[in-house]
Amino acid sequence: MTATAAPAATRTEARSATVFRMVTDQHVCPYGLKAKDLLEREGFTVDDRWLRTREETDAFKAEHGVRTTPQTFIAGERVGGYDDLRRRLGKAVADPDATTYKPVVAVFAMTAAMALAASYAAFGTALTMHSAEWFIAFSMCVLALLKLQDVETFSSMFLGYDLLAKRWVRYAYAYPFCEGLAGILMIAGALDWISIPVALFIGTVGAVSVFKAVYLDKRDIKCACVGGSSKVPLGFVSLTENVMMVAMAVWMLFSHH
Incomplete structure (x- = not known):
């Protein structure tokens, strides 16, 4: 019919x-x-x-x-x-309390594009060692910027898992400034005697803190890596930020000297 x-x-x-x-x-x-x-x-x-x-x-x-x-x-x-x-209409509705990696993906995608563009402008080709270095340095600067938008909120979240900040609260306020300073100096290729130890120190402390909180203590908490109001879960991505800083510091220590 x-x-x-x-x-x-x-x-x-x-x-x-x-x-x-x-x-x-x-x-x-x-x-x-x-x-x-x-x-x-x-x-x-x-x-x-x-x-x-x-x-x-x-x-x-x-x-x-x-x-x-x-x-x-x-x-x-x-x-x-x-x-x-x-x-x-069958469209997805975002859950305001849901965890998400979108902020971190956005940061790394943009800083990677910036690094490739800077390398192309400087050397005529996008894929160089400088682009890899700039990717990490740009990422450090952008992540620091996100934290500096609201240092008070960042510090409160950071104190929940960082081992040094728990012992010395002022470190939670100093961290984004240190990260930004190290990133800027790395981009400029200046004052390695400052940028390398700063990046190595905060990256190592951060990596140990995240590893303990996530993999040893099995804690389910939010990461302060992109600012204190993010819904990014503390875990692999947070560890990556710190490992990148350590790797950059070690690379500069041996390649620039």
Whole structure:
């Protein structure tokens, strides 16, 4: 038995949506823009309704018994906020508490590209020993930058596992400055007598601390390597940061002298 096609009006109604979002002189709701864009990319015709004042927004929320905007309606049925819309359309919704390696992957991918570009600009070819050295040095600088955005939060997370910081709290505050200084000097190829011992020291202490916390104590905690608010789990990637610093210091110690 052949299925009868749905009337055109019904199909059109099913692919229509209404988004109520806050748009005022002081605030344009970013999730409202995302909801509208997602619907349009999914082939929906969007009736874009603006809530132009706080009073209008509060009245809308009271009327529909919701706590937030935007609110999306599809074919007259309320779907909910942006995350609810993503679920309705079969899209993934990020778990704010889930661990992820994305920040570290982003850092290393960018610093690798920077190192290759710098090598090409300086020597006409991307693949050189300098590009390998610059990759580690650039990574140290970027990781230090992420920590320096909020040293207080970084230090609090760092104190949870670093062996030296637990004995001398000020080391938790000094660490990102030391990492950044060593990275900058390595990029410049200057003052090896400072950069090499600094990188060797903080890298060794860090590697021992991470190894003890993860592989001996079996602790399940977050890493402070990309700043104190990250969801990166303490483990192999954290160990890699420290091993890279040690390897760079040892390489410079023998290759530059």
